[in-house]
Amino acid sequence: MAKSSSNSKLKQFFEGDLWHEFTHSPVAWISFSIMFLCLILATFAPYIAPFNIFDLAAIDLMDADLPPPWAGEDGDMRFPLGTDDQGRDIWSGILYGAQISIFVGFTSVIISAIIGIALGLLAGYKGGRVDSFIMRVADIQLSFPAILIALLIDGVMRGLLPRESHDELAIYVLIFAISISGWVQYARTIRGSVMVEKHKEYVQAGQVIGLPQSIIAVRHILPNVLNPIFVIGTIHLASAIITEATLSFLGVGMSPTTPSLGTLIRIGNEYLLSGEWWITIFPGAALVILVLSVNIFGDWLRDALNPKLR
Amino acid sequence: MFSFLVKRLLQSVVVLVAVALIAFSLFKFVGDPINNMVGQDTTLEEREALRESLGLNDPFHQQFYNFMVNAAVGDFGISYRHKVPVSDLIAERAPATLELSIISALLSIFIGIPMGVYTAINRSGFLSRSFMTVSLVGISLPTFLIGILFIFFFGVILRWLPTFGRGEVVALGWWTTGLLTWSGIKSLILPSITLALFQMTLIMRLVRTEMLEVLCTDYIKFARARGLHERAVNFGHALKNTLIPVITIIGLQLGLVMAFAIITETVFQWPGMGMLFIQAIEEVDVPVMAAYLMMISLIFVAINLLVDILYAFVDPRLTIDGGSKHG
């Protein structure tokens, strides 16, 4: 039963307008392909990358600060994009760094969305005190942007956790910080739609025939307000990756021994003026390509999912 | 309406107290302030005496109570780092941040809204497609990267604009402004654009989306059908209705501009509150950190309140709904 229904849903999807729009929009499939490629490269980084940048014994300081072989005479063919100040291969660094950035981004978005949808549904449907409480919490939340929250969480974690484990736990601290700071958008959107939706006839009809409130909220209202979530989610993924990069850039994110793209840019920034541009330009370009493809795709998705714009 | 306002005000106070508690308790865990106040030669006993005299050994609730009582009258104590009252520091730094934030906000509104309107009206024009593409690049570049690239191109390579600081400032009473000197204005250009860029693209995209929605509504179609001029439809009806929801988001975004100023101020060494905050975190200057957070949330709560009130005027349904539920 479940299988056939999901099969038919899939069929519905491929025959639907969205798929049609997608295949007929070069912007959409190009951005999606790039996004997908980034995802594949990052996921399989350990198999693709020529060096394991986490293995200290495999790094030789002798190889430090080498330019890409096609851009400077000191270059070494082993390092197609050059090396950083510790002798790490930049290309491998980007692959591993993107893996961390994407992992942090995805996980944060999913957690944010779950928290936000639940609270938004609750607030919008229940209204009253529950609503105003949740929305006040959201206000507190919004008055502290992700950077600030992460700085704070970072401070608390450093106080609470054994200091030794900071670097290992940095990734979870980041995910926690970014997801906590992101749920508000989902909650506000869902709440707004629910408040409009609940005055509609089908909800009032449900109430009249005595369906439990939770069933009405989850079964009937939720599916009708979910579309914007995909759009918010995609855009949020891009901003989560940027937030992670910014935090790592400010030095409160991933440590230089397990660098994300932001950490790589931070390391490289110190060398930008000195002419060793490859240490910062390549990770910077990778970050921009990744975020840009996600943003473009999200942008297309928003327009495509908005029936009024067809 | 009056009871609605009172409710909102009370809620805002609760929010501020909650923020104070969170901020204060969070900072209990950050670093050791004593270490930052004294040099290497200071003995353990002296450190302990200093700790005692600063009240760092008092019980938590006692410290928080003291903090709240003092904060209520704007006294956040003495900065560990600068050893001057925090309120003075904030007052000294506020003009720099406010000037930067306001200029950025104005930039983002006065460029963002027209661009949004334009791209909505001419959906498939070349210019609006380019705007959209540029705006995507704009939100895909992290602020710190934009700042660094600006400094590199306009400061170092072209040498057109200063790379840090506010330039020459003029004091008008307690307010200092960089807007009255040439060097001050030049110094403002790069940071304000860096800070504005993200908000600008956001506002542009928001206005575009809202405007597109409005343009699809029945009454606009009806207005067109009635044979009204395109211009009258777009600006007389559509834009007006677009701006209502946009106000909310723009209001909320502007609160964030000040907080986002942290990054811009750090990159451009802008002597504002954001830089004060980052330095306070590094130096574990607890009073400054607490005061900054309170400031930001106060401003934000105020903006929020204002937006709520505006919204209540514009969209009476929400007031009745909210008001009746609250009794």
Add this chain to the structure above:
Amino acid sequence: MSMMKKLLISSAVAGIVLSANMASANTLKFAFQGDAQSLDPHGLNETFTLGFLSNVYEGLTRLDKDIKVVPGLATSWEVTSPTTIVFKLREGVKFQNGNSFNADDVIFSWKRTLSEGSDQKVRGSMVKDIKKIDDLTVEIHTNGPQPLMPSEWAWIYMMDKEWSEANGATSAANVKDKDANGYTLTHANGTGPFEVVSRQPDVKTVFKRSASHWNKDIITNITDIEFTPVKQAATRTAALISGELDMVYPIPVQDWKRLDKEDGVSALRGAEARTIFLGMDQSRDELLYSNIKGKNPLKDVRVRKAMAHSLNLDIIKKKIMRGASTPTGLMIAPQVNGFNAEYNTPYKYDPALSKKLLTEAGYPDGFEITIDCPNNRYVNDEKICQAAASMMAKVGIKMKVLAQPKSKYFGKVLAQNNYDTSMYLLGWTPGSMDVHNVLQGLISCQNKETKAGLFNLGNYCNARVDELQKMVGVETDAAKRQAYVDEAMKIVKDEVAYLPLHQQPLSWGVSDKFTLNQRADNAFDFRYVVKK
């Protein structure tokens, strides 16, 4: 609030005046990575703050451009007994407010260094009493023999008694007293060649040449100085290159190439007297941060040797420090009194030997350990730790780097947190430029009462070295003293008490329109700045 207003207004006025006679004025604009803690001369014992203030304040003695102790506000001094030193004060010295400097000011300033908010108590308490012989002569009685007192006191700045009393600043500025003591934080009145016109902490400090300074031989022709703290290294370099600033420090070593290529600016390099080293916990029975339980591998000299031989200091110099450091085998720099080149050869780089030593010590597969490292204190501090980690990984020691900002780092590893570290990177410049400072602070066993070994974070402890340290402290015969120093340094080296890495470079960026003197303790003395 009103004080701030005045400050701002005065700075604005100063700005207008400055621009009015720009033609005759020589202005220097410079930046450092942080700001001076305050303008109080006794508020914080930190090299940058004290060096900054040395342009406004002076001590009885002072350090010249080569860090030699020379007469300052005292023209001469004479040791009349092991615990008595008589200082002759300079005639006709005026404070910047016009008051004369005399014996009462010396006694006042000394008492102020012992006041509650002072961070100069260690130097202040070298002295037991000061007797005024006449207006220009003081007799100083020290707490036991203190042959180093005249040089240590180059950092004790003289304040005007009347001015301090009039402004309620009789004790060093302290966080506790809200209003009474705040005056000296942003106001200064010294005898030095420059006076402070205005100050906004962390934003800007403006100096102007003092007309009344006693020393007419000072070579500087600068009339006005503007100081701005600029935290980001890249911004500092950029501002120097674009001509917004005339002098900035420190410049990241990797930017030297760039400065060399640019016209009109150059990188001024030199060897700082600061020695960077790794320390190891040699006192606990089990390391706090290691996978070896029940014993402390670092107590075994073979393990310490293995670590020493695994480090390739030349590669660190070449790649991390861009050729700008001086690899060292000693815990003191050549500029420091007591340095003997004979003992300065670094441990040889020999990973095979390291592996052999580790096997002998019972760790054929190495072990894991965490190293604490600051990331904003020394030149490339975090990168050095990472490089050390990757070098040690090759002999099997898995070193995890815990790099933190200096406030957190010092909060963790120092005495007040019970030396919470197994291994650490630290840098040290003896303030007195004498080896005894290092022997006492870093190499003696930890002693709670005498404060010896306060910064011997790993508690390396050898009774003979302790004894030698005490002998060095009181010995006045130079040859004998050096013999004690050499003996102590040899033991330290044989027992691998520390892993010295290098003296870090001084790295200043200077516009070619100026010449100046770069002092080995990284202090910037305006007296030597000349605009061409």
